[in-house]
Amino acid sequence: xxxxxxxxxxxxxxxxxxxxxxxxxxRTAQHLSLHAVERKSGGKWKAVVVGSYERGDRAVSVQRxxxxxxxxxxxxxxxxxxxxxAQSPGGxxxxxxRIVLNLDKVRTxxxxxxVILRRFxxxxxxxxxDLPSNSLPVRHEDLSTLxxxxxxxxxxxxxxxxxxxxxxxxxxxxxxxx
Numbered sequence: 001x002x003x004x005x006x007x008x009x010x011x012x013x014x015x016x017x018x019x020x021x022x023x024x025x026x027r028t029a030q031h032l033s034l035h036a037v038e039r040k041s042g043g044k045w046k047a048v049v050v051g052s053y054e055r056g057d058r059a060v061s062v063q064r065x066x067x068x069x070x071x072x073x074x075x076x077x078x079x080x081x082x083x084x085x086a087q088s089p090g091g092x093x094x095x096x097x098r099i100v101l102n103l104d105k106v107r108t109x110x111x112x113x114x115v116i117l118r119r120f121x122x123x124x125x126x127x128x129x130d131l132p133s134n135s136l137p138v139r140h141e142d143l144s145t146l147x148x149x150x151x152x153x154x155x156x157x158x159x160x161x162x163x164x165x166x167x168x169x170x171x172x173x174x175x176x177x178x
Contacts (some may be wrong), residue, residue: 016056018081024054026079027074030098030170041071047155070128073098075135099138099158100168109164113150117166135168 028035034047045068052058053068062066069076070103106114106121121136138146138152147157161167 007113013056015081016059018056019060019079020056022079022081023068026074027054030072036068037071045071073100073139075140078140078168098171099143099161100170101136101138101161101166102134102168103136104134105164105166109166111164113160114164117146117164120149135170137170 027034032040034051037045037050038047049058050068053060065079067078069079072079101117101121103121106117109117120142124136124138125140143157144152147154150157150160152160
């Protein structure tokens, strides 16, 4: 009979597996395969590495986790299991909604209220140092800030973005959001 001399080892393994399950849930909620992640990231995120993070076979540093969250357009906390387990994508964490703005549509929007949205998008792109792109993933914290700028709830703002038809196809709205 073999016993693990380090009783915390199984706890660490369990957490790694739960973290991996969260990573996989976020990726699959965005309809991305491991190879699609590698292609979309221009090779920054290798399929084999992301897969090993998801299986819990490889430890992920806090820095890399934050970078992966940025790539997926979610808050780092969205990738962390709430209690060391991650049976389902919504297991106590915020919903896996993903708002991605189509910047071409934002630029051509004629509604007078769109000025705030255009300034917001430009500010986020400058802050992130994004390369030219026609889409902008919006983190939940940034969406909350934008909702405050419009003096409305995140749900109402999301409805407005849908009405304005400025969401990119990679947007996913889950768990009761409009």
